[in-house]
Structures are given as C-alpha cells and as structure tokens.
Amino acid sequence: MDGMADDRERILEWVERAAVFCMDEYAVPPIAGRVLAWLMICDPPEQSAGQIAEAIGASRASLATSMRLLVDAGFVRRRIRPGRKTHYYQVDDDAWERVVRRRVAGLAAFREITAAGMELAGPDPARTGRLRVAHDVFDWMDKAFASLPGPRREGDVDEA
Numbered sequence: 173m174d175g176m177a178d179d180r181e182r183i184l185e186w187v188e189r190a191a192v193f194c195m196d197e198y199a200v201p202p203i204a205g206r207v208l209a210w211l212m213i214c215d216p217p218e219q220s221a222g223q224i225a226e227a228i229g230a231s232r233a234s235l236a237t238s239m240r241l242l243v244d245a246g247f248v249r250r251r252i253r254p255g256r257k258t259h260y261y262q263v264d265d266d267a268w269e270r271v272v273r274r275r276v277a278g279l280a281a282f283r284e285i286t287a288a289g290m291e292l293a294g295p296d297p298a299r300t301g302r303l304r305v306a307h308d309v310f311d312w313m314d315k316a317f318a319s320l321p322g323p324r325r326e327g328d329v330d331e332a
Contacts, residue, residue, distance in 0.1 A: 246271050
C-alpha cells in the first residue's frame with residue numbers, strides 16, 4: 173500500500189473512532205458523526221456533499237438529514253460559492269466553543285427548574301436535598317464557564 177492510501181486508511185479509521193464517540197456520548201446518528209469528523213480533518217476544509225459522501229462511503233441522499241442536523245446544531249456552516257449552485261460545508265474554527273457554551277447555558281438553565289422544585293418541596297431537607305445537589309452543580313457550572321475566557325487559538329496575542 174502506498175503512503176497516500178495508508179494515510180487515507182488511517183484518517184478513515186480516525187473518522188470512525190470520532191463518529192463512534194459522538195454516537196455514544198451525544199446520541200449523534202452515525203452518518204452525522206462521520207460527517208462531522210470528516211469535516212474536522214479533511215483537506216480542503218470546505219467540501220461539497222458529493223465530496224463528503226465519497227470520502228465517508230455514504231450516499232448523498234443519506235447525508236441530507238445529517239447535514240441539516242449539524243448545521244442546525246452550529247457545528248457546520250453551509251455556503252454557496254459565487255457563481256455556483258453547489259453547497260459547501262465546513263466546521264468553523266469557533267464552532268466547538270459556541271456549541272459547548274450553548275450546551276452549558278442550556279444545562280445551567282435547569283438551575284431555575286431545580287429552584288422551583290425546591291420551593292415546591294418545602295422545608296423538608298430530604299426532598300430539597302436531592303434538588304439542592306443538582307441546583308448547586310448547575311449553579312457552579314454556570315459561574316465557572318461564565319468566568320472563563322475562550323480557548324486560546326494559534327496566533328492569539330497575549331494582552332499586556
């Protein structure tokens with residue numbers, strides 16, 4: 173096997189590994205996981221549905237739902253190049269930060285629900301204790317993420 177074929181095989185093995193992780197941890201459908209993983213490692217970084225389908229061994233028809241899911245979730249951006257009808261897809265550099273921050277904000281919003289539950293449970297510490305534990309975790313998470321700067325990226329300059 174030549175070097176390019178060996179690299180391609182290793183890349184596709186990584187794509188599958190990342191897709192399985194997305195399936196197991198985030199209940200992402202297998203094809204969506206493969207698409208996301210492929211778009212994270214492919215070159216060039218912007219690919220058409222046809223290129224993606226060929227790369228991951230999926231039919232173009234099977235990609236439609238997965239592409240919509242990834243675009244709606246904020247992982248993938250869809251665009252049309254001037255003068256062309258083909259859509260191209262790409263993972264934006266800040267996609268992961270946006271998705272994680274949105275997810276943390278959604279989880280932290282559960283804090284309001286646990287607060288309402290504690291009011292309903294009344295003064296009984298056994299009932300409110302279970303709610304308090306959840307409430308405190310979501311409160312801690314919200315405060316921790318709110319106070320953290322975003323991740324550093326290549327080329328970021330330290331402020332004096």
